[in-house]
Structure formats: C-alpha cells, structure tokens
Amino acid sequence: MTLQSAPVSKGLEGIVIAQSRLSKVDGSIGKLQYCGYNIKDLAANALFEEVIFLLWNYRLPTQSELDTFRADLAAQRVLEPELLGMMKQFPKGTHPMSVLRTVVSAIGMFDPEAEDNSPEANQRKAARLASVMPTIVAAWERIRNDEEPIAPRDDLTLATNFLYMLKGTEPTETETDAVNTYLVLLADHGMNASTFSARVTTSTLSDIYSAITTAIGTLKGPAHGGANQKAMEQFMEIGSPDNVDAWFEQAMENKRRIMGIGHRVYKTEDPRATILRERSKALAESSGDRTWYEIAWRLEQRARSHEFFIERNLFANVDYYSAIVLYQVGIPVDLFTPLFAMSRVAGWSAHVMEQWADNRLIRPRAEYVGPEDLAWVPIEERG
Ligand SMILES: CC(C)(COP(=O)(O)OP(=O)(O)OC[C@H]1O[C@@H](n2cnc3c(N)ncnc32)[C@H](O)[C@@H]1OP(=O)(O)O)[C@@H](O)C(=O)NCCC(=O)NCCS
Incomplete structure (x- = not known):
C-alpha cells in the first residue's frame, strides 16, 4: 500500500504516535496510572506538587526532595509587573483561557533562557509555568472585577495559594482538598489533543513556551477541556x-x-x-x-x-x-478550564521533555481530493 492510498484516519483514532512512560490509560477497564501509580491512590494521598515531581522524574519524591521542590515552585509564583500591567489593558470580557494563552506566551519574552532547549532549562521553565499559571488565572479574576490582584504567598501549597489569591482569604481544608484532588486527577492523560499539539510544536524544535501556548489553545475547545x-x-x-x-x-x-x-x-x-x-x-x-x-x-x-x-x-x-x-468550592464557571490547564501543564511539560529526548518531526499527510492540472485562467476571463 503506497502512502497515497493509505486510508484516512479521521481524528487519528487508534493511531500511536510515541512511546511514553507518563500515563497509562486503559479505556476498556477504566483504569488510569501515572508512571505506574493508580490514579485512585494518587487522588487519595498525593499533593499536586508530588504528582508534578512524579511526572518530571518518573518516581515519587522523598520528603526532603518534595520540600525542596515545593520551595522551588513556591518561589516562582510572582508574575512580572509588566505582564500584570498588560493584563489590565485587556478587554474585561475576554475569556480567561484566552488571557492565559496570551500571558503564557508573553512570559517567554521575559525569560532570558527562552531559546535554551536543554533538558535543564526546560525543567526550569516548566517549573516556572506550573508555578505562575495559577497567579495569572487568579489575577485575571480580580482584574476583570476591578479589584487589585493579590500577591502570591510562598508558604502555602499550590492549591491553597491559588484559592487565597482568588478569594483574598485562606480557604477551608475542604476547599483546598477538593482543588488539590482535582489538580492531581487532571495532570496527565496519554496522547490527548492538547498534549499532542504540544508535542507537534516541540517536534519542530520550537521552545516550551510556544508548545504550552499551543496546548492551552487546544485545551480551550468544548470537545476537550472546555x-x-x-x-x-x-x-x-x-x-x-x-x-x-x-x-x-x-x-x-x-x-x-x-x-x-x-x-x-x-x-x-x-x-x-x-x-x-x-x-x-x-x-x-x-x-x-x-x-x-x-x-x-x-x-x-x-x-x-x-x-x-x-x-x-x-x-x-x-x-x-x-x-x-x-x-x-466557589470557582467561577469560566475559570474551570483554566484550572484544567493549571493541572495539565504538568503533563504537557513532561511530554515536551519526552519529545525532546526522542524527537522526530511530527508531519502526517493529507489525501488530496481536489481537482488537478487545471489550465491557468487570466483574471479578466474568470466568470
Ligand atoms: C469527547 C467526544 C468529543 C469524543 O468524540 P469521538 O470519540 O470523536 O466520538 P464521536 O463524536 O464520533 O461520537 C460517537 C457517537 O456518540 C455520540 N456522542 C458522543 N458523545 C456524545 C454526547 N456527549 N452526547 C450525545 N451523543 C454523543 C455521537 O453523536 C456519535 O453518535 P453516532 O455514532 O450516531 O454518530 C464526544 O464524546 C463529545 O463531544 N462529548 C461531549 C464533550 C465532552 O464532554 N468533552 C470532554 C471529553 S473528556
């Protein structure tokens, strides 16, 4: 069978495009594992930060590794004042996913390492994005309601700090726990549409900010994260x-x-x-x-x-x-998909790093079904 006569796989259903050690999705029995750990155990026990570590290192952290990792993430929560200023200029009716997409893209312009695609730089940039995305989402909620954004705190977990920045008061344990569980559950999911788009962008040797921006745009649609x-x-x-x-x-x-x-x-x-x-x-x-x-x-x-x-x-x-x-837990309805992105950035980044580790340009084909060999018609003769 030549490539020209290969059957069209609409929606790429069933097509395997990479090997991954990140998540195993078994659709026939309804089982999901991250790096070998059942999602039920992770949802019941893990802090979201622990799951990020798991996806970026393929193993759970020790207590001291988790403490260091959490401190590193918490130290990167502040958004550049220039970007907060930019957000204040956006039309107030802009969908929060569009704001997130645009600001994540803009962060890359402020990063001197933006064009460094080494594994170390990519891991640093991934940590920066996972840390700062909750700040962007919470800041937009306040800006669009004519309130000043609340500065992040570095003594709280990612979930608690997000709710604190959103509402201005420390959340209850129930609220924090619900958001943490949500973030754990959404962190990775095989070769879903947004992950695939992040990998496609990476496969062209483009930078991680471009890849995550692509992924946010893909997640936004109602057939996926929307x-x-x-x-x-x-x-x-x-x-x-x-x-x-x-x-x-x-x-x-x-x-x-x-x-x-x-x-x-x-x-x-x-x-x-x-x-x-x-x-x-x-x-x-x-x-x-x-x-x-x-x-x-x-x-x-x-x-x-x-x-x-x-x-x-x-x-x-x-x-x-x-x-x-x-x-x-009082999250505004149009912030639901940005929360999904705040979680899935862990998996997107992990897939970007896997793609870099074993890259080949992702470039499928289309079956051309239009006319061929038409005669050129001068513009004055076109009806
Ligand atoms: C998720 C989704 C896009 C998967 O799409 P898909 O694998 O391409 O499946 P299809 O769109 O081909 O749907 C298969 C059949 O189920 C039907 N179907 C799928 N989801 C449906 C839904 N939510 N409600 C009613 N019918 C649905 C389709 O109409 C189609 O029926 P048909 O065989 O008579 O044509 C689809 O189920 C959907 O649109 N769900 C609602 C949106 C959603 O929840 N998205 C989040 C996914 S995590």
Whole structure:
C-alpha cells in the first residue's frame, strides 16, 4: 500500500504516535496510572506538587526532595509587573483561557533562557509555568472585577495559594482538598489533543513556551477541556432536579450532545469521574445543598438507561462531575478550564521533555481530493 492510498484516519483514532512512560490509560477497564501509580491512590494521598515531581522524574519524591521542590515552585509564583500591567489593558470580557494563552506566551519574552532547549532549562521553565499559571488565572479574576490582584504567598501549597489569591482569604481544608484532588486527577492523560499539539510544536524544535501556548489553545475547545464549563452551564440551564427528564427528552429530540459525557478512549466509566462523583456528593452533603449534584446524578442516570448511550458506550467523563466539584468550592464557571490547564501543564511539560529526548518531526499527510492540472485562467476571463 503506497502512502497515497493509505486510508484516512479521521481524528487519528487508534493511531500511536510515541512511546511514553507518563500515563497509562486503559479505556476498556477504566483504569488510569501515572508512571505506574493508580490514579485512585494518587487522588487519595498525593499533593499536586508530588504528582508534578512524579511526572518530571518518573518516581515519587522523598520528603526532603518534595520540600525542596515545593520551595522551588513556591518561589516562582510572582508574575512580572509588566505582564500584570498588560493584563489590565485587556478587554474585561475576554475569556480567561484566552488571557492565559496570551500571558503564557508573553512570559517567554521575559525569560532570558527562552531559546535554551536543554533538558535543564526546560525543567526550569516548566517549573516556572506550573508555578505562575495559577497567579495569572487568579489575577485575571480580580482584574476583570476591578479589584487589585493579590500577591502570591510562598508558604502555602499550590492549591491553597491559588484559592487565597482568588478569594483574598485562606480557604477551608475542604476547599483546598477538593482543588488539590482535582489538580492531581487532571495532570496527565496519554496522547490527548492538547498534549499532542504540544508535542507537534516541540517536534519542530520550537521552545516550551510556544508548545504550552499551543496546548492551552487546544485545551480551550468544548470537545476537550472546555467541556467542564459547558457541563456546568448545561446543569444551570436545567436548573432543578425536577427538570431533568424534560430537558433530556428535548436534548435527544434536538440531537444535542450532553456535555461531560463520552470519551475517545474510555468505553466504560472514566475512573476520574468515579472519584469526582463521590467528591461532589460529599461536598453537597456537607453544604446541605444537593441541587447541583442531584441534577448531574439524575441526568447521568437518565442517559445511562437510554439505549443511545448504552449502544455507544457513552459514560460520564472527568469534566462532568468536576464541574460540580469546582462550582461547589466557589470557582467561577469560566475559570474551570483554566484550572484544567493549571493541572495539565504538568503533563504537557513532561511530554515536551519526552519529545525532546526522542524527537522526530511530527508531519502526517493529507489525501488530496481536489481537482488537478487545471489550465491557468487570466483574471479578466474568470466568470
Ligand atoms: C469527547 C467526544 C468529543 C469524543 O468524540 P469521538 O470519540 O470523536 O466520538 P464521536 O463524536 O464520533 O461520537 C460517537 C457517537 O456518540 C455520540 N456522542 C458522543 N458523545 C456524545 C454526547 N456527549 N452526547 C450525545 N451523543 C454523543 C455521537 O453523536 C456519535 O453518535 P453516532 O455514532 O450516531 O454518530 C464526544 O464524546 C463529545 O463531544 N462529548 C461531549 C464533550 C465532552 O464532554 N468533552 C470532554 C471529553 S473528556
């Protein structure tokens, strides 16, 4: 079979483009591991910073390594005043993912190491990005509400400091714990679309700031990371558990997709959804407001008992219940996807480093299906 006659793989489904030691996604049994560790154990026990270390070193840190790593990350949280000034000029209605994409790109201009692609420089730049992205997200929330950004603290965990910068007060343990678990769960996920785009950019020998900027742009779409915001908007549109049935019937009639359901790889339940379902239920019970959990739960039950969803193996994915978790800890709905990016930057950077370690230009082909050998027509003769 020549390349010209190779079948088109729309959406690259099932195509393996690299070997990776980062995460194993088993879509048939719903199992996810980072560097050999089950996501359930990591979600129950790990600090997000520990997971970043794991992904960048392929092993868990010792206590002293974790202390040093945390201190190093915490020392890099401050955003350049020039960039904070730039953010104050942005239109207030700009989507936070667009702000994040633009500011991450701009950070590269302030880094004297920007064009140094050595493994050491890349690891330093990755640490800088993972540390400063929460500052950008929290600062934008305040700037767009005409409030001064709150300076980061270096004595708090990444999750706690983010909530502190966002709200101006130290969060409760429940809030911190929910955000930390969310960050742990989203840190890496095989060759997903945004990771692939980061690898494509890296494969051209471009720098890590360009690769992460590319990845943020890819994550933004509702078929990928943007689904968590869309899922929450869908629950808000439903409004009450009693409206679920009517809303579902209408959605089926209009052939509307249920956001937060379906996955390219998982043909059974996404293990992250299992953990987040439990977490969102616990949050609902402790706050006494079960509305959002009930809406999500009833809609999921309704979909899962419908033959359309059964036949196509469509289950809740990570974005479905993460929307409920993040909403219940008071994260503004359009910051959900930036939180996803704050987590996934750990995996993106790890993949960028893997790509550098064994690179070949990623350059697939397209099957040309247009006309050929047309005669040139002078402009005055074109009808
Ligand atoms: C994630 C997603 C993009 C995967 O897409 P994919 O692997 O390309 O699968 P397809 O879009 O080809 O969908 C396969 C079938 O399931 C249906 N389907 C997929 N997700 C659906 C959903 N959320 N609601 C209703 N139907 C859905 C499609 O209509 C299609 O049906 P068909 O065979 O009759 O044409 C898709 O499931 C989706 O759009 N989900 C909602 C958005 C979302 O939650 N994204 C976050 C992913 S983590």
